[in-house]
Amino acid sequence: MSNFTSAAAASHTLSVTAMEEASREGERRAGIEHLFLALVLDSGDAGTALRSLGITLDAAREAVAAQHDSQLAELGIRAETPGPNRIVFHETDGYEWTEPAQDVFKSASSGSKWGTSDQVLRELIVEPSGFIEFLLARLGVSADAVLGRLDQLREASATQLPAAAHRLTRTSTAFVPASPAEVWGLLSHPERMPEWEPNTGLVEDLPEKARPGAEWIAHARLSRPDGKPLKVREDRRWSRVELVDLAPESLIEWRFTWPESPNSNTMRLRIGLEPAAGGTQLELTVQWERSPHAKAPKLRVLRGLARPLMRYAMWLQLMQLGGSIGRVFR
Structure with missing residues (x-):
């Protein structure tokens, strides 16, 4: 698969999955937390790295909810949030990315980068708000550990030859x-x-x-x-x-x-x-x-x-x- 095709596949899959996660919470704007959840489900190096460090979808969802509650508590706000619902993204419309999430995608596609899922995860980790680093800490994983695992997977991928495929x-x-x-x-x-x-x-x-x-x-x-x-x-x-x-x-x-x-x-x-x-x-x-x-x-x-x-x-x-x-x- 070419770099362009890999980037297109990553962008499409991450976008759909993140907005599905947002719809599950009754949201119409997908943020960096939903992008992180989508990366946990990624079939490429990003998802492999996160899951190999013990991060599951359920654990990531719980960490996101806990981090949101913590941020509200710091502001003196105690809000009873409704429990998660089923995914309704494909039954509804009006979804969009938040500005921070858009910035992550732009950074992952700038210069010599193609916006593949591992590059999106790298940019998400250094996102200015620090939300993802706090999230990883709740999950018992350091940012350095994630980046190190991504490096290992990139080196392994570089030694693999692409498989030939019939045009159909x-x-x-x-x-x-x-x-x-x-x-x-x-x-x-x-x-x-x-x-x-x-x-x-x-x-x-x-x-x-x-x-x-x-x-x-x-x-x-x-x-x-x-x-x-x-x-x-x-x-x-x-x-x-x-x-x-x-x-x-x-x-x-x-x-x-x-x-x-x-x-x-x-x-x-x-x-x-x-x-x-x-x-x-x-x-x-x-x-x-x-x-x-x-x-x-x-x-x-x-x-x-x-x-x-x-x-x-x-x-x-x-x-x-x-x-x-x-x-x-x-």
């Missing part, structure tokens, strides 16, 4: 704050697919047992979480899902076809699970197989023009998928 295949990672057994319980049960697969609203014709070769029908989601209707082509309103492969708590793969749209490409979705500090690391791979019914001349003409758009669509698909799985456990 994309791979991404995501962190889920739940054990592999819990995540497996979600992914391995066909009836639970609407809980985590963003485009699936209903499943039917379920198999008696989930095993390779088992098939079922998935109906497309026809409305957004906020109730607004989604435009779905008539021939794409349902798909046939085949379970291709599975290894308990380790790997699962599906194949999606659209029988009423014979020219549509086939999609393969593969998810690998690995235990990680504080939860589970996912490796998400999506591959589109060209339909044998598609007209080759038309494909040749459009292939070059469509390739960048396809790459972006696949990247966005993986970002949404990883976020959707993680939200189930938040």
Whole structure:
């Protein structure tokens, strides 16, 4: 993944996750504390560093609440704040960053920096208010320890060679704050697919047992979480899902076809699970197989023009998928 792509992925994922955390508290402005919570859930070096030092999402949320209460107490204010609610970001609108959070992103993208998640965390630690340093102290971790761990991870990453990928295949990672057994319980049960697969609203014709070769029908989601209707082509309103492969708590793969749209490409979705500090690391791979019914001349003409758009669509698909799985456990 290029520096630009890594930065774009980090910015998108951190923004969505931070604003989800803000919505959970009834806020419409995401601040540096919400950005910190998003970094705890990051699948890259920033999240790996924080979680390897024992910082979990629950502990970080508690520390943020305690730090806010402490600041109010210093001002002689005792306020009964409502308990956290569920995440409603995708059902509401009007969200924005606070100025300090915007400044962190700007600093992480200035000069030779690209705004990757580890660079965002470095800038967050030295943010002028000192809020994050106090937060880390509550969590029993020093800023130097976090920076040292980031340095170690950067050195390790520098020795890794990028994997080659087919132009219609994309791979991404995501962190889920739940054990592999819990995540497996979600992914391995066909009836639970609407809980985590963003485009699936209903499943039917379920198999008696989930095993390779088992098939079922998935109906497309026809409305957004906020109730607004989604435009779905008539021939794409349902798909046939085949379970291709599975290894308990380790790997699962599906194949999606659209029988009423014979020219549509086939999609393969593969998810690998690995235990990680504080939860589970996912490796998400999506591959589109060209339909044998598609007209080759038309494909040749459009292939070059469509390739960048396809790459972006696949990247966005993986970002949404990883976020959707993680939200189930938040």
